Amino acid sequence: MSKFKKKQANTKQGVPTSAMPDVVFMLLIFFMVTTVLREVELQVQIDYAVAENIEKIEQKRLVSYIYIGPERLGGGRLGETRVQIDDALVDDINAIRNIMYDKLMEQPRLIVSLRVDRDSEFGIVTDVQQELRHAGTLRINYSTRRQL
Amino acid sequence: MLNRKRKRESGDIDGSSLADIAFLLLIFFLVVTTIDVDTGIGLVLPPIPDDIEPPPVRERNLMNILVNERGMVLINEQPAAIATVRERVKEFISNRGVDPELSESPDDAIVSIKTDRRTPYNIYIDMLDEVMGAYEELRHAASMERFGVPFSSLSQGSERRAEIQEMYPKKISIAEPDEG
Numbered sequence: 001m002s003k004f005k006k007k008q009a010n011t012k013q014g015v016p017t018s019a020m021p022d023v024v025f026m027l028l029i030f031f032m033v034t035t036v037l038r039e040v041e042l043q044v045q046i047d048y049a050v051a052e053n054i055e056k057i058e059q060k061r062l063v064s065y066i067y068i069g070p071e072r073l074g075g076g077r078l079g080e081t082r083v084q085i086d087d088a089l090v091d092d093i094n095a096i097r098n099i100m101y102d103k104l105m106e107q108p109r110l111i112v113s114l115r116v117d118r119d120s121e122f123g124i125v126t127d128v129q130q131e132l133r134h135a136g137t138l139r140i141n142y143s144t145r146r147q148l
Numbered sequence: 149m150l151n152r153k154r155k156r157e158s159g160d161i162d163g164s165s166l167a168d169i170a171f172l173l174l175i176f177f178l179v180v181t182t183i184d185v186d187t188g189i190g191l192v193l194p195p196i197p198d199d200i201e202p203p204p205v206r207e208r209n210l211m212n213i214l215v216n217e218r219g220m221v222l223i224n225e226q227p228a229a230i231a232t233v234r235e236r237v238k239e240f241i242s243n244r245g246v247d248p249e250l251s252e253s254p255d256d257a258i259v260s261i262k263t264d265r266r267t268p269y270n271i272y273i274d275m276l277d278e279v280m281g282a283y284e285e286l287r288h289a290a291s292m293e294r295f296g297v298p299f300s301s302l303s304q305g306s307e308r309r310a311e312i313q314e315m316y317p318k319k320i321s322i323a324e325p326d327e328g
Contacts, residue, residue, distance in 0.1 A: 021163075024170040031177035049270040051277040053284050054187045058304070063186070113188060116269050123265030125272075126324060133196045141188040144273060 044069035044084050049118040051144040062111045063141075064103050066096075068124060069117030081120045083128060093127050100135035115143040189276055191320070208249060209256040211240045215275050217266040230274060237282035241316065254286070254316045262323035279320060286316050 046069040057063055071079035071089065083090045085099055104110050112132060116125055132140065213233065214222040221228050223236055241257045243250035251257035259279050263272050284299070291299035291312050302309040 021167040021170055024167055024174055028170055028174045028177065031174065031181055035177055035181045049273040051189055051273055051280075053189070053277055053280040055190055057186045057188070057190075060186065111190075113186070118268070118270035118273075120269050121265060122263045122267040122269055122272050125269060126265070129193060129322070130324070133193050136195070138193040138195060139190070140193060141190045142273060142276070143186075143188040144277075146187060 040065075040067075040084075040087050042067060042084070043072055043089055044082055044117070045072050045078055046115050046117045047119070048143060048145045049116070050147050051142075052147045054144055054146060057111060057113065057141060059109075059111075062107060062109050063113050064100075064107075064110055065113050065115055066128060067115045068120055068128065069115075070120070081117070081124055083124070093131060096128060096131040097134045100132060100137045104135060104137050109139075110137050111139045111141055112137050113141045113143050189273070189280060191276075191322070194321070205258060206252075206256075209251045209258060211237065211251075211257070211259045213259065213261045213275065213279075215261070215263045215267055215271060217264045217268070219267075219271045219274075221275070230278065233275065233278040234282045234285075237279055238286060241282065242286055258319045258321055260321040260323055276320075280318075283316055283318050287312050290315050 044067050046067060065085075067084040069081060071082045073079050083093065083096070085096065090096060090099075100110075100112065114125065114128070129140070132138070212222075212224050216222075219230065221230050221233065223233070228236065237259060240250050240259070241254050243252075243257075244254070245252045261272075261275055261279065263275075288299045291297060291302060291308075294312070295302070295308055299309075299312055302312065
């Protein structure tokens with residue numbers, strides 16, 4: 001009938017999905033690499049302090065964390081400022097020296113990252129620092145967030 | 149005869165569920181991922197002194213910063229505002245013997261920060277941040293002057309970076325606070 005036949009594109013419609021597993025795998029691998037599984041259950045509340053001139057810790061394997069902040073009690077209440085290393089709260093400040101010394105023996109290039117709540121008093125941080133000096137773990141890092 | 153003619157099944161494994169498995173894993177990792185804050189202010193503590201007396205420091209080479217529990221600052225016994233600390237520290241470090249009150253050279257300059265036991269941690273961090281900022285600005289200026297590139301662009305562990313770091317070594321002393 002019509003003289004002008006509509007030209008139809010020869011290409012197939014529909015997006016090829018055969019590459020989807022590859023894309024998904026790439027995403028998967030990205031997340032697997034970047035994931036740090038939460039190793040510890042935090043028993044203290046920590047709001048990080050904010051600073052401008054900060055550096056990144058490149059070698060995560062070297063890092064060991066000390067958490068200082070008000071203890072989390074049930075029902076969202078907060079207690080006294082406590083020190084937590086790994087999974088346990090430290091009752092005796094003087095025990096830190098031995099704990100950290102053992103860690104230093106395992107990893108001679110240890111960096112201790114102090115994660116301190118912004119409102120805690122500096123006195124307890126000093127006590128911990130003294131213990132670190134006794135243990136010989138001298139490289140420390142005050143965890144802070146970048147200023148927004 | 150024996151019924152040997154069995155129909156062979158095809159040896160291929162069906163690959164269509166691969167994507168589903170990958171998705172499941174992906175979702176798992178998405179959920180458990182915590183992109184952690186691993187940034188902070190690095191510092192090296194001094195070792196516990198043995199019986200050896202620390203070497204004497206001339207008074208002009210030492211800048212004393214005192215912070216009390218309300219965030220009030222004393223620099224060399226003079227009250228100062230926290231916002232002016234950075235400039236003061238920069239002046240002090242880069243004096244190079246000009247002003248007889250300030251340091252002899254960046255190598256000799258020591259900044260000492262002392263706080264109360266009751267000083268909130270974030271005030272201390274602010275203070276430390278200002279001092280670190282002063283060093284960072286001086287290093288940046290030195291790097292621009294010498295190499296024409298910002299200090300932050302010099303790669304970790306490179307010779308140029310080490311050179312600048314040597315020009316302005318961070319000598320920060322965290323004094324033990326008074327009982328209070």
